[in-house]
Amino acid sequence: MKTIKLNKILIALDYDPTAQKVATAGFSMAKAMNAEVTLLHVIADPVYYSSTAYSPIMGLIGEMETFPMQMENIEGIKVVSQHFLDKFKHHFGDETMQTVVGEGDFADTILKTAKSVKADVIVMGSHSRKWLDNILMGSVTKEVLKQTSVPLFIIPTKKQG
Secondary structure (H helix, E strand, O other): OOOOOOOEEEEEEOOOOOHHHHHHHHHHHHHHHOOEEEEEEEEOOHHHHHOOOOOHHHOOOOOOOOOOOOOOOHHHHHHHHHHHHHHHHHHHOOOOOEEEEEEOOHHHHHHHHHHHOOOOEEEEEEOOOOHHHHHHHOOHHHHHHHHOOOOEEEEEOOOOO
């Protein structure tokens, strides 16, 4: 049997507070395989960033207190998103990580980025929202899974309880 070497891992991080769990699982897998990591944050709808419930500053507990809040326009959102990804690089102590701030549809941007960085696996979270939310909002993970030819490592982020 031929063993497949995973050299490049794409970790897609959203604005949800569970991003740290997804990043940690993806980084641990990459480290175990001595693989390169690309962190991706997709800006699909700037309205998400105006909510205090979901914000890129929520993703890395204990690391974001000094996070600059410049989210009045798309350029400000890009700066904040890049800072969000840079905080993860610093948190994991791996300055060789690539970072990408993408714009557009979540699933499409994840798939395009995976292709452009030649990712061998995509790591992302699944929030396991209620069925009505999935019907109304769609499921990014489900859409990526339907369209990808790259293996997908899904981290369940649903709160237990």
